[in-house]
Amino acid sequence: MIVSIAWRNVWRNKVRSLVVIAAIALGLWGGIFSYAFMQGMTGQQTYSSIHTETGHLQLNSPKFLLNYDLHVNVANADEVQKEIATMPGVLGVSSSIQLTSIASTAYASAGTMVTGVDTANFRTVSELDKYLVKGDFLGRGRSNQVLIGQQLAEKLHAGIHSRLVFTLQSYSGEITYSAFKVVGIYKLHNSEFNERMVFVRKSDLQKIIGFPAGSASAINVLLDNDEATAVTEAELKNKFPELQVQSWQELSPMLQLMSGTIDQMSFIFVFIILLALAFGIVNTMLMAVMDRTRELGVLLCIGMNRAKVFRMIVLETIFLSFTGAVVGLLLSIVTVSYFGTRGIDLSLIADGINALGFSSHVYPKLDFGFYPKFAAMVIIISLFSSFFPARRATRLNPAEAVRQE
């Protein structure tokens, strides 16, 4: 009976209840959608980083990353690569030679990181070919092909078929110059990457700088799921104790930090919205209690105890909040799934967003782990909001309350 009365009481003043429900629904939708938006942004950035830059794991000789010394390399890279390829959960393995250089055209020069890759293997760990905006990926044809990012192309005034001259340090320590022809231009969301990273065939680079055959600066590994990273990292460390094994989180600490921070900030943001809404709910329920002073007095007179009156007001508040929450949630599910498929085009502010390493086409997404947290938050806020009106109702003097107009 109490449940039924509480539910019907919610709909006594339809306009007032609908305004509160709409406020809760829109507030929640705003919070959830912005949370999904942020998650989509960081999720895409993480995916892009793993699938185009680092893979899930990278192996190299200890201290290589300090100054990219060619002599600090994985001497038996081919064997290591083969062994890793047989491990469960490994989707792809690719070894590369990495060295810093200066790329020049007739117009300008720029510092770059040249990565020599084995084309076929590289494609098992990287989706860089999907981000080509001009030309083709490194092919089998003529030697000295190079793939550059759009920002670098703009900086050097280079296009497809342009010649870039790279100043490189050979394995023996001498400075060499070598000309490469641009065969493709890629564009990732990360403008810094686009400006700095260039890709050539490993065999070409090996020949030019005299890098020992069968060796590599780094070996990158792509796994079939992100969650397996820690386990596989431990296995690799165990298998190859002489090598430094790092996960994508260690290689891109800022990415992990941002992902975690945005996650927490979005969650706090939703909580603040709910807290603000709680005051609206408290106000509405206090008005409802004051409007019904005489009726509540009658209930107390005829034998309804104060605990039941308290429970009734709490239930009314919970019903009101949950109705708003359900509407807000449905609205969120619909809009997140719609924009999660179609994406939100932010090309108007693409430069700023790309400079931060984010894509300008965002696909919002919501983890299922969010829902229990969300439910807990709504319950806490509802209970918090119901306390004051319910306490006020139970403090009524029944004899005085029934005399109220």
Place this chain on the structure above:
Amino acid sequence: MTVIELDDIYKTYTESVVPVHAVNGVSVGIDKGEFTAIVGPSGCGKTTLLNMIGGLDAPTKGKIRIEGEDISRLSDKQLVDFRLHNIGFVFQAYNLIPVLTVRENIRFIMELEHRDSKEMQQRVEYLLEKLDMKDKLNVRPKYLSGGQQQRVAVARALASHPKFVLADEPTANLDSHATEVLLELMATMNKEEEMTFIFSTHDQRVMDKARRIITLEDGKVVGDAKTGI
């Protein structure tokens, strides 16, 4: 047998600047099955006296014993239970629960007492039959006339077979026919179920049916007479 004993009852309200002495030394005994009207001019303390008998208000001084138990010694929770199981209230302004139908309003107190569903159903049907309102079973109060609402309010008060019914100006807003129907039902319950009725009223029609009339003035009993009915 005296079931309600008021022993030198005083009630003073001190909320306003000047203390209001609503009841000044009332001592009255009411026997089981009485049909009593408390009458007197407005502000003479009728409602205050009823509220104190019903445990809604505590006397400033004096004792109220109901079936031998001093109710001023009961805790708030015990008073709620006491009211629930012993007293039926009828108010001047009907005070039905607007979100409940006629049937649900009448069942309400029995629901609070966790009565058997079949028993509740039978009781509702019996009372509505007596009140000639069987066709209004699923109607909400706002669709009823004032007289019909008061009939439902009386049915709610009587539904759980209370020992005492306290009615504060129950017929003040009713026409003759509605008053007649209500008084008839209450008289039946008084006779058949030995419920004790205490009314506060200005209404001559109620006084004409009462078997005892207690007259209050300035919070004091100035008259107490059996009517011989």
